[in-house]
Amino acid sequence: MKQYIIRRLLQMIPTLIGISIIIFAISAMVPGDYITARANPNMSIEKQEQLRAIYGLDKPDYQRYFIWAGNMLKGNFGDSMQHKQPVTTVINTYVWNSFIMGIFALFFSWFIAMITGIFSAKFQYSFFDKVVTLLVFICMSLPSFFIGLLLIKFLALDLKLFPVGGMSTSGLNATGWTYFTDVLKHSFLPIMVLTMLSTGSLTRYFRTSMLEVIRQDYIRTARAKGLKERTVIFKHAFRNAMIPAITLLGFELPGLFGGAMILEQIFAWPGIGHIYLNSISMRDYPFMLGFTIFLAMLTLVGNLLADVLYGIADPRIRLK
């Protein structure tokens, strides 16, 4: 197992190099740079040249790649042009806000999807199954900005149950428990919408995987042994149905840190998603590339984690 992990980690190196070349090449091919994106009508041509020289944008692409990659190896992601701060500082400032939203939404969507998935599989084609399927498809297909704004209108403006947006009450100098509940109140709506959006596909996924397992011989055997239906479903069937879900969980890792661009915008949530989006349209290369690499690394780690967990959960799979 140890050997396997080490080997996989070593394999990540060429993968990462490949990724870095590809994303750098694409960003270099995209027209414009930070100076053109700023489009400052008062900036003279001399000043533009001067700034490009300071940012190193005047060098040929291959040189810029090696400078950038070299700095990355030393752990220096460079300075974000928009924020005038090291990229790592900017990521650290915003990513945890996205993480809060991501981790709660992940927890709730998995929890709800598991329960509903199991029951719709158990009672396939029943009224319950049909209602759940309908609800799930509604949640999946409604655009997030629409549900978001609708919820703001009803729950925040009309019923005044929750604040409209943001992450904490302005001017509230609270710490500890008061701060926690304040953030909880603010995060309720965005987490709810995010959960609604991701529960749909997960429910269908769990339902299918459960249906497959329920038809297996060993489930019939378990029933024939005279086990209680609850034990059959939750112990024997559910556990086996969950194994493929591990892979899915591995993929959720980058999503936890990646932020939700549209939702953050709607609820004025200070996450990293819209910072990232902004860096792309403003051609803030250091941040854009740095954060993309960060996400790529998380994806690779998530993959590895999934594979390792898979081996642990399912003895039929042996890792060499």
Next chain:
Amino acid sequence: MTKKWNLMLAVLLSLTVVLSACSGGNNKEANAPATTNDTKETVDTTTPETPVAEDQSSGLIKATDVSLNPELAKNRKDTLIVGMVDPKGVFSPLFMETAYDFYVNYAIFDSFLEVKADGTYVNSLAEKIDVSEDGLKYTYHLKPGVTYSDGSPMKASDYLFTMKLLLDKSYDGESDPLSYHIVGAKEYNEGTSSDISGIKVIDDNTVEVSLTEYSAMSPVELGGVYILPESYYGKGYKQGNLESVKALNNKPLGSGQYKITSYKAGQEIVLAANENYFRGAPIVKNVIFKTTTDSTNMAMIQSGETDMDNINVSEDNVEELKALGFLDINILPNNGYGYIQFNHNEKKFQDPKVRQALTFGLNRSDIVKGIYGPYADVINIPQSKVSWSFTDENIEKYDFNMEKAKTLLDEAGWVVGASGIREKDGEKFKINFSATADNPVVESLLPIMTTNYKELGIEIVSEVLDFNAIMDKKTKGDFDMFFAAWGLTPDPDNTVFITKGAQNDAGYSNAKVDELMAKGKKEMDIEKRKEIYKEMYQELNKDVPMILMYQRTNMTAVNARAQGFDLSPYKEFPFSLYQVQLEQ
């Protein structure tokens, strides 16, 4: 999960992420850049009296019933919450770039001069400014007793220090002090001198600046520099390395109305009144700049979570805000305009008759009405209607006139060919229009333009591109026409229409305009400048360097419990924060 899969997924992920860059939305900041620069906002300060355009504040709709105020707002007795797009956290006048970082900095720092509601300037930190006869020497007398928010006194030497930072070799902000022509600036920038010979500190309250050449903008360029305390920012500074100064970007210290007490990135900036402010401590003790977005700003002002915000102007939004009853709604002309650029390097656009025809033949008022309703005007000169240099004397309005357009094209030699398309010397009249993606103006403009020009016998082919891609094409000269919007500085001097000017990427050239612009730049008397620019705008109006589209408006909704703001297109809200009162 095989290895191949891993690799493919990773590649796919990075591909989608980066490819999305190609179609990525063009954000507003990039599209309306002028809100984000101020260093050149200027009018000659030596002639303070300039008439104010009449309709400047006609856009104020007063609140009808303040008692409708939500409890949340009423209960906030000593705090004003301003909603706005999140700043980048660059709280330094040296490095700030976005309009929202500017707003924060305006409240924290001061300069010798300050903009007035009509776009002219008055003394702020300066008690008096002496200008030499030849316009090359400026002596600033600092008001006595000005202190920074930490209580330390402001000195004239701080001005020299700030200029040193701006002229440092490693300075990568957007201010361009080398263009001010200060004596010895270049030497300091190159590191051959450790002092700027043109800035002399005479005593603690007096500083003298010498220039090698002057322009009408010099007084404001020099006087508009936000002064940073050397005692705070100068601690680790060595010539050629601004890292220690940059490190203080999130811990600003200035002499302004407010000081920062806390900053939560992406959420809020909490400001407290500066008790040492030289005009007296601000009345409202706490001001919070809270992050809002286009989708939440209306709801937040409605629920009382914010007291003021900038909200998109549309008939629906204005009606909705009016109905709330407790808001003062300011609708002010935006300092900028939308235009369709011709590529003057293309032969077909070199004939002014063709350019006139394309303007006559485009139903501009329908397009503008379709996008902004009554909240934008079709314009015919590239200047704001509230500027002192604005004129409508002898200005052709280019009202939609298909017949006239056709006649002009016939006169220019473009005659309708067999296919129904106009031709000249065997070349068909075809225009490639580069359209910005996700731009509501382009979406409304393109169908009308295509129909109008088709009737004229011109074929329009459009391609949709990301904003940056169009700017790139503009720089390379690889386009026929595109739509864009940009900002205006209060001073009419610019390089957009000058031959080979910095912003003149379209290759426009007109000797008369060049001559008048050069004359206007050197003239210090505002009345004489008015005449010069009037003539220049008349020439531009005749020559049609671009199809001018509209000047739109901005809407600032303010909770009526906050009174005392002095708002204008030139004077943004932070400048008058100190005089605002909260009525209970």
